[in-house]
Amino acid sequence: MKRRIARFAVVCSIATSVAAALAHADAPPSPAKHPVAAIQDTETAAQRDARMAWWRDARFGMFIHWGLYSVPAGYWKDKPVPGLGEWIMNDAKIPVADYKKFAAQFDPTQFDAHTWVSLAKAAGMKYIVITSKHHDGFAMFPSKANPFNIHDATPYKHDPLRELADEARRQGLKFGLYYSQDQDWTAPGGAAMDGRWDKAQDGDFAQYLHTKAIPQLKEILAHYHPDVLWFDTPTKEMTPQLASEIVALLNQYPQLIWNNRLGGGYPGDTETPEQFIPPQGFPGKDWETCMTINDTWGYKSHDTNFKSTDVLLRNLVDIASKGGNYLLNVGPDSHGVIPAPEAERLRAIGHWLDVNGESIYGTHPTPFADAHGSFSSTEKDDNGKPRWIPTWDWRATSKPGKVYVHLFEWPGKTFHVADATVHATGAYLLADPHHTPLKVTQHGEQLDVQLPAKALDPIDTVLVIETKAG
Template sequence: MRKYDLRRIGLLLLLCVTMFGNANSQTTKQPVALKHGAHRVGKRTDADMAKWRSYGLGQFIHWGLYSILEGKYNGKYYNGAAEWIRSWKEVPHAEYDSLYKQFNPENFNPTQWAKMAKQMGVKYVTFTTKHHDGFCLWPSQYTQYTVANSPYKKDIVKQVVDAYTKEGIDVYLYFSVMDWSHPDWRTDLKTKEDSVAFDRFKLFTKNQLTELLKMYPQTKGLWFDGTWDTSWKKSGAFSDSLEQHLKSLIPGLIIGSRLRADEFGNRHNDANGVLMGDYEQGWERKIPKTYADVHGNDWDCVMTIPENGWGYAEKWLGHWKTSYECIEMTTQCVSLGGNFVLNFGPKADGTFRPEEITVAKEMGDWMKVNNAAIYDCEYANCEKQDWGYFTKKQNDDKIYMVVFNVPINGSLKVKLPKNTSIGKASLLQAPSTVLSTEQLDYNASYIQLPKGMKPTSPFVIVIDTKQQSQVETEQKAKT
């Protein structure tokens, strides 16, 4: 019997134990035997995934031919996300597909990009190697539709990978499977001819991904997009083998839940409800409300500064987020055991818009002082309070309170996990300032801010915890 078969049997046994753990349950469904479902139950425990888990804050960059149109065509503004403008009926495909002849970002400076990200406090970046239009920002040998045939000519992916790696920022490569430029791409497989064409497309996809990992071995992971069409959902066996192939090229490679489909066409989670991938990628422009919502999975949230739109648009329509909104979202994600990834959409010339530069600078100023509450932190298992969020240092008992809303009386209610109490509370920015605490019932306490303290930005309180004695625990009121 093959090792792979043993692993599959072990996984099914584990699923059986999980699903039939309650002997009295009459409604639990039997697990489905899958060849191409999840190959692991629970989180990865290796060092590469532990590092991913510790990031806290990441950056996304969407850049491509769509940046040239700036979210408009012939004076009309596209009401959708700028990177999707080729799909707008107003834009002739032939005209869009010729934009590569204009792509010449003369002000592109990857070193400046990476330094801006470093100052912002970013620990990892996800960069678009190609989006749905199929235009490649590296000189792929498998298509002519690349930066090598633009006026710019130089390999942009290599410059980004090298610059960010030099700054100590891990690089993840975005890759759209869906490719509007490729003649063999199909949204569905309705005929034999469709299947034959799509088999060629799958080989093309595998070749390009293999090429990327061999050209840029510093890559820590891959971020997939455009995998929702029926054609890909019918290709579960291929996406399974593709994931295994890519991970054989770079040990420890991290791939989220967007790549795979099982043999029944389920994405993200297989037919047994088990995550396929190293972390959950279902949190796009939204954040879980509770820790229970992430179902014990690793996860991240990818977020835009405007309401929607990842590539550059001349006008941001509607509300766009301030730095403090982004800081709060970062903290909220970390408090629920995830990472927060903020998107930037450079202009066609390779520069960032002023609003993005401001958000990055202000977030970085805050992170420089308060990053202890973000990096290497996790869910603290504390009851949420209205003043802000709790985070907990991994492998430590230290808890952080990131305060966004100060009560009028200056007293912050804290409810710690069972049998845990406050040993000491102090301000992160002033460790010698020990805050007074008042023990309440049911593991709750009040922390009193110093009189006259009038914060102008979110701040952090550090709690050194201690375990309560059995006597203290038993003295709780009974009802």
């Protein structure tokens, strides 16, 4: 995982996308010109809806970046290395032989699958995605395909992925795996996005794919039966033909959900904006913003720049209001402990969801047109385009018969919306245990709801507007 902002074009409107989906609900799409057709090329819209149903309802998941990079924890030769924790081998240009020595120090005896999964559940998360192999090539599972793994190369001799997969299912969460299929800095022939720096890395990419990546993908799919497979950082070396060999394997698991980072021209199931929330989301598409709690994915001992609970919770709401999922990362240390500031924030989000989860899970995008922000006339993003500046006033999610208005700023005596195409029949505050009715006045698209004097929650008080069709 490396921070980068992808260039995404503005897509068609929700109405157009929904109409098109309904028109072709029973017909499979035209086969894409891929060497091997993927499930997305052949399934009907109804089949896709069924396959994606749990994921669309979930809205909130835990990303876990955990691996050998947690041992140096951001330092090489006693000096801090700028950049991301999991990229330390690349950023410090650590030789392969030296990096592999960290394995002897990796003995995470404090790891406890129950504790991790219980934290995800307490946070209100519905699925987990953990790194099974990152770009450093170190496998977090016993692998017959390559000995550079947590069982064979470390004193730990356990299989944390097995324990997490089993515990997640015991507690009712879906389980997913991240696998770096393209970059591998310790395997001969593995891709290196920033270029190779050690002769030990030299080799043929196709051979790496056939002798390590594909065999390990077979292992994790067969052993852990993940609900999600999360690929990353495809390079030009992942040609359509080579990618099709992986797709042929994925097709053996027809319920599997996988993202748009395989490479070779395969779009996968989900768009994956990283470290940002698209201004309009991806109307008509499944998408998931992945984001860190501090500045890094893998553990760095000196990264204490943790986002506040307010920011994290409002990000979740903003994403849900645009029809997306929030995959929020934790970076455990080399002992197997999730940093306390991250755990504290997750529990706080969970407390809010205990009361207000109805307004997030299984919801649809906002029915209102307010964009809640604008493009700057002076600031540019990483692509040189006008930067989106959000306003944190309110957002809305919806379900049949209800609109959930998330009030970040208390508007005073009245909540007013000028483009209410819904027909309001009543209103109340979700956190009010009595659901005391609030006065609603509507004239055409002008909608007003009379509010009490104070907010019920300092971060987000949810106003429920009951609606009827037509």
